[in-house]
Amino acid sequence: MTQAHELPDPLAFAADALIMQGALVERSGDECVGVLPGDVAASLGVGDACTLTAEAADRGGERTPCGIGSPLLDRLTAWAGRSPAVASFRVEAEPARAAQARALADRFVVRNAVYDVGDAWLSDASYVVLWLAWRAEADDRYDGRVVVAAHADDGAEPDPSLIALADPSRTTAQLLPVPHVAIADGIPEVLARRARRHAERALANATSSVARRHARDHGRIAEYFEALIRAARAPKRRVDADAIAEKVAHLVAERDAKLRDLGQRYALRATLEPLAAVVATVPAAWVRLRVRRRKRDGELRLRLPAGASALDRLACAGCGETTARPALCDDALHVLCEECLPQVQGRPRCAACR
Numbered sequence: 360m361t362q363a364h365e366l367p368d369p370l371a372f373a374a375d376a377l378i379m380q381g382a383l384v385e386r387s388g389d390e391c392v393g394v395l396p397g398d399v400a401a402s403l404g405v406g407d408a409c410t411l412t413a414e415a416a417d418r419g420g421e422r423t424p425c426g427i428g429s430p431l432l433d434r435l436t437a438w439a440g441r442s443p444a445v446a447s448f449r450v451e452a453e454p455a456r457a458a459q460a461r462a463l464a465d466r467f468v469v470r471n472a473v474y475d476v477g478d479a480w481l482s483d484a485s486y487v488v489l490w491l492a493w494r495a496e497a498d499d500r501y502d503g504r505v506v507v508a509a510h511a512d513d514g515a516e517p518d519p520s521l522i523a524l525a526d527p528s529r530t531t532a533q534l535l536p537v538p539h540v541a542i543a544d545g546i547p548e549v550l551a552r553r554a555r556r557h558a559e560r561a562l563a564n565a566t567s568s569v570a571r572r573h574a575r576d577h578g579r580i581a582e583y584f585e586a587l588i589r590a591a592r593a594p595k596r597r598v599d600a601d602a603i604a605e606k607v608a609h610l611v612a613e614r615d616a617k618l619r620d621l622g623q624r625y626a627l628r629a630t631l632e633p634l635a636a637v638v639a640t641v642p643a644a645w646v647r648l649r650v651r652r653r654k655r656d657g658e659l660r661l662r663l664p665a666g667a668s669a670l671d672r673l674a675c676a677g678c679g680e681t682t683a684r685p686a687l688c689d690d691a692l693h694v695l696c697e698e699c700l701p702q703v704q705g706r707p708r709c710a711a712c713r
Contacts, residue, residue, distance in 0.1 A: 368413075369413060369425055369426050369427055369429075369432050370386065370389070370390075370391050370411060370412075370413050370425060371386075372432075372435070372436075373391065373411055373425045373431070373432060373435055374386060374391050374393075374411075376435040376438060377393055377395065377399070377435075378538055378539060379445075379539045380395070380396065380399045380438075380539070381396050381399065381538075381539060381541070382394060382395045382396065382399060389412065389413050390410055390411065390412055390422070391410070391411040391425070392408075392409075392410050392411075393408070393409055393410075393411060394407065394408050395407055395408075395409070402434075403431060403434055403435075404430075404431075404434075405423055405431065409423045410422045410423065411423050411424075411425040411431070412424055412425060412426070413425065413426045414426045414429070416428075416429070445487075445539075445636045445637065445638060446527070446636075446637045446638070447536070447537050447538065447539050447540050447637070447638040447640070448527075448534040448535060448536055448537060448637065448638075448639060448640070449483075449534070449535045449536075449537045449639075449640045449641070450524055450525060450530070450532050450533075450534060450639055450640065450641045450665065450666075451532055451533040451534070451535060452524060452532045452641060452642065452665040452666055453665060453666075454481055454642035454643070454644065454665050455642070455643060455644040455663040455664065455665055455667065456644060457479040457480065457481060457644045457646075458479075459644065459663065460479055460644035460645070460646045460661065460662075460663040460670070461476060461479050461646055463646075463661070463663060463669070463670050464476045464479075464646040464648065464661050464670070467648070467661060467670065468683075468684045469648075469650060469659075469684075469685055469686070469687065470684055470685065470686040470700075470703045471652065471686045471687060471703035471707070472650045472651060472652040472686075472687045472692075473650070473651050474648045474649060474650040474651070474659070475648070475649045476646060476647075476648060477646070477647035477648060477649050477658070478646075478647055479644060479645065479646045479647075480644075480645050481642060481643070481644055481645070482642075482643060482645055483640050483641065483642055483643065484510060484640070484641060484642075484643035484645075484662055484664050485510070485511040485512070485540045485638055485639070485640045485641075486508050486509065486510055486511060486517055486521065486525065486638070486639050486640075486641070486664070487508065487509055487510075487511050487542060487546060487550060487636065487637075487638050488506065488507075488508045488522055488525045488526075488636065488637050488638075488639060489506065489507050489508070489550050489554065489633060489635075489636045490504060490505075490506050490633070490634040490635045490636070491504065491505050491506070491507070491554050491558070491631050491632060491633050491634060492504050492631075492632050492634050493505060493558040493561060493562065493629060493630070493631050493632075494629065494630050494632075495562055495565050495566075495627055495628065495629040495630075496627075496628050496629075497569045497624070497625050497626060497627045497628070498569065498572065498624055498625055499569075501562070501565040503561050504634070505554060505557040505558050505561055506522055506526075506557075507550050507553040507554045507557055508521070508522050508525070508550075509546055509549050509550055509553070509674070510662070510671060510674075511540055511541070511542045511543060511546060511638060512543045512546075513543070513660075513673075513674060514543075514545070514546055514549045514674035514679065514681075515662065515671035515672060515673050515674050515681065516553070516671060516672040516674070516681040517664055517667060517671050517672075518664070518666075518667035518668055518669045518670075518671070520666050520667050520668060521639075521641065521664045521665070521666050521667045523666075524639075524641070524665070524666040525637060525639035525641070527637065532666075537640060539638075540638045540640060542638070548679070549674065549679045552678075552679050552680075553679070553680070554631060555631065556680070558629070558631050562627075562629060565627070566627060569625055569627055570625075572625065573621065573622075573625035576621055576625075577618060577621060580614065580617050580618060580621065581614070581618070584610055584611075584613070584614035584617075587610050588607055588610050588611065588614075591603060591606045591607050591610060592607060641664045641665045641666070642664075642665050643662050643663060643664040643665065644662070644663045645660055645661070645662050645663075646660070646661045646662075646663075647659075647660055647661075648660070648661060650687065650692065652687045652688075652689060652692055653689055655689070655690075655692055657692040659673070659685075659694070669683075670683070673685050673694045674694065675694060675695055675696035675698075675699055676688075676693035676694050676695065676709075676710075676711035677693070677695050677696070677699035677700075677709065677710030677711050678696065678698060678699055678710065680696050680698065681696070682694070682695075682696035682697060684697065686700045686703050686707065688700075688707055688709030688711065688712060689706055689707065689709075690709065690712050691709070691711070691712060693709050693711040693712065695707070695709065695710070695711070
């Protein structure tokens, strides 16, 4: 007996899809009233303000059909198929105290500038958290998981305890749904670079293990053929020199072929695949630093999100990595990490300015 499956509510699906694009949508019975961003409305072929109904065909009037088979629902379904699923929620957690954030700011290190701790305040902060699976194959298979996070606006990296708090499968805090949070341009690329570096560090043990076995088998093959070549060059009975040379050449070619095959066998092939992504909004304590470098002055904003024991690590403007001990460039006061600016004496060259 075949079990019947209930079709999903097209209006509910359409409302969720539009909210993910920044629209304001309110459901009232069998209709949805929406206010859409201009670019979203233009790409869908509807007005900035529209009323959606569950009908499949246009029957005239001011309502836009959004039932099964309607053009609008088809466009929204195509959007959903192209876009990764990202959940947005607010973490109901005890906010960090402003006094704690100021105490951490007093001990903050800027390697080549002086600063004064300014005002502190409480406000929300949103983070993109991305879980990825890595897999590596050579003569054996290795796999694991990495997680990376970045502030949705400035790319700073939160304390690992915040990442655990934002994990829906582990957290004990209450998660409340919120409209889609805007993510600044460049944040996906920042997360991709961090994920690759995390995966490379996670792969270090597998890489060294494969290299050891490759070197062991390479040595065995080379030693085996070296013994055969020595024996071929010093036969126990008289053999024509051309025959010896031919045999040695054959052994060398066979050895080289086996070593090439060995290299392919031990070539490490790694892949990185996203598993899940969330945008978590948490209460946070913020502190303003007034910084001075030579004749320029500016400000840095430090942040202590709920559940964290350390301030966010600032994103480097040069490479996208993060640092807890930044330096500043002379021209634009760009934040630079220890790799981009290992020595702070003199006039540093800024990768971001270049």
